Every structure is written in C-alpha cells, then in structure tokens.
Amino acid sequence: MTTDYDPIAEEYQRAKQHPWRIHIEAYTLDQLIPALDGQSALDVACGEGHYTRRLRARGAAHVIGVDLSARMIELAQAQEAKRPLGGVEYRIGDGKDLPFEGAFDLAFAAYFLNYAHDRRELQQMCDAVARSLKPGGRFVTVNSSPMLDFGADRSYRQYGFEAKINGGVKEGAPIIWRIFQEDGTFFDIENYFLDKQIHEDAFRAAGFSQVHWRAPRLSPEGEKAFGRDFWKLFLDHPTIAFIECVR
Ligand SMILES: C[S@@+](CC[C@H](N)C(=O)[O-])C[C@H]1O[C@@H](n2cnc3c(N)ncnc32)[C@H](O)[C@@H]1O
Numbered sequence: 001m002t003t004d005y006d007p008i009a010e011e012y013q014r015a016k017q018h019p020w021r022i023h024i025e026a027y028t029l030d031q032l033i034p035a036l037d038g039q040s041a042l043d044v045a046c047g048e049g050h051y052t053r054r055l056r057a058r059g060a061a062h063v064i065g066v067d068l069s070a071r072m073i074e075l076a077q078a079q080e081a082k083r084p085l086g087g088v089e090y091r092i093g094d095g096k097d098l099p100f101e102g103a104f105d106l107a108f109a110a111y112f113l114n115y116a117h118d119r120r121e122l123q124q125m126c127d128a129v130a131r132s133l134k135p136g137g138r139f140v141t142v143n144s145s146p147m148l149d150f151g152a153d154r155s156y157r158q159y160g161f162e163a164k165i166n167g168g169v170k171e172g173a174p175i176i177w178r179i180f181q182e183d184g185t186f187f188d189i190e191n192y193f194l195d196k197q198i199h200e201d202a203f204r205a206a207g208f209s210q211v212h213w214r215a216p217r218l219s220p221e222g223e224k225a226f227g228r229d230f231w232k233l234f235l236d237h238p239t240i241a242f243i244e245c246v247r
Helices: 006-015 019-032 050-057 070-082 119-132 196-206 220-226 228-236
Strands: 040-044 062-067 088-092 104-110 133-144 161-165 174-180 186-192 210-214 240-246
Touching: 006 070, 006 174, 006 186, 019 050, 019 133, 019 220, 019 228, 019 240, 040 050, 040 119, 050 062, 050 088, 050 104, 062 070, 070 088, 104 119, 119 133, 119 196, 196 210, 196 240, 220 228
Parallel strands: 040 062, 040 104, 062 088, 104 133
Antiparallel strands: 133 240, 161 174, 174 186, 210 240
16 A cells, blocks of 8 residues: 555556546536636645646646656656656655745645545645745645545546545545556555544645535546436445635
8 A cells, every 4th residue: 555656657647538537527626726817836745746747737827836746746747858848847856845935826735635644744744835825815725535435435447446444434545546547457555544533624724714525526427427326326325526725
C-alpha cells in the first residue's frame, strides 16, 4: 500500500480517463471554478498536472502546481514540454508547507486533504492553503467523501473502482481505493478517514469565512452516453465530496 505516487504515476494518469472522472469529477469542478481571466491559481497535489492545465485553460494567467511526488511532477513537466501552455509552473513540494503568502486568487486541490492522517495534519494543510490565498480568495477542493457509508458495503466496480475502510470508521482509519484499468489490472491507493466536522473545524481555524459542501453533478453528455440508471448509485451515494471555501 502506498501514498507515494512515484511507482504508480503512469497508472494513475491512465485512470483519469474513467467516465466518472470526466462526467462527474471534472464536470462538477468546472461548475465550481468560474472563468479565471488573468487571475493567479495554485494547484496543490497537482499530480501529473491534469487540473493545473485545466486552470490555465480556464483563463488563469499564471498557475503553479505543487506535488510531493517527483515522478508526478516529471510527467506534468513532460506534458508542458510536449504541448506548452505557458504560464504554468510545476514544483516538487509539500502541500503542508507551502512557500506562498497571499499570492493567489484561487487555490485548488483534487485529492489532497484526504492524505491527512489526523486532524493535526489536516490543519497544517488548510493553514498552508489559506495562507497562500489573497484575502477574499477561494479554495475549491474535491476529496474522498467523509459522508460515504462504508457500512453499506456498496460495490462501485461498474465505475472502475472499489473502496473499503480498514478497522472501522474512525479518525485516521485507512481507506483503500482499488482502481481498475480497462485491461482488468488494478492498483491500490490508500488515504485516511476524517469526518465532516473535523474538516469544518480545520477550515474555520485556518481563517476561511465561508465553507460550502457541494453535491456532485453529472454532465449532460455523461447522462446521454451511459443513461441515468448507470449513474444513480454514484449520485445517490457519492464517494467524493466537493468543498468551496472563501478566505
Ligand atoms: C490522487 S492523486 C491526485 C493528483 C491530481 N490532483 C489529480 O487529480 O489528477 C494525489 C496526489 O497527491 C499528492 N500528495 C499527497 N500528499 C501530498 C502532500 N503532502 N503535498 C503535496 N502533494 C501530495 C500525491 O503525490 C499525488 O500526486
């Protein structure tokens, strides 16, 4: 089991093509991120730069992507070298200890906060993100949902993954995500359970004045391509939660 993405960087990049990532994850994030004309944006835990590039495409003048994994940053830089967007910069770094002070209009993070092992680490993450923002700046994030009912033991295999929690639902319990590829191979990702209240407390303590939890939305194309029934389980019992905060 690993939270070190170096060995699974390519596998993870391939898994970004799963339909739910396009028709729910990316679609919902696009709704939450307005046009960024000329603004500055930070992508924490940027991975291979999937959303870093998207933030640039949405009009941000300058985007910095930060990730702990050197291999992920290498993949992000390789894509920038192949198809340069300009205005995009990638750095290896820890999202708990960001070197920015009031620099960004928008901070973004996809699957970063769920790497906090406990409330102390979550606080460090939220503090670092809040500190990086200008006053009035926004933080948009998607993570494993703290509201997911693991006891119900639902299968998400039809979407290309399964989730289970080790040792019961409690602070810091490891959540194992088994991600299946189209060829039937799979890899596992481990992150950690922290409940909704722990998140709320951390956001407030970091200085965010507004905290909004947003429901996943399905793109019209996704509904048309797969049918509403296919998406019902995901939309009724989402495994991911979107959060929007204002500093
Ligand atoms: C599930 S991937 C998401 C990557 C990207 N945000 C995306 O959605 O494609 C999680 C990423 O978080 C990074 N990560 C985990 N802990 C981190 C930390 N403390 N600081 C920066 N990056 C971190 C991992 O290296 C990995 O690239």
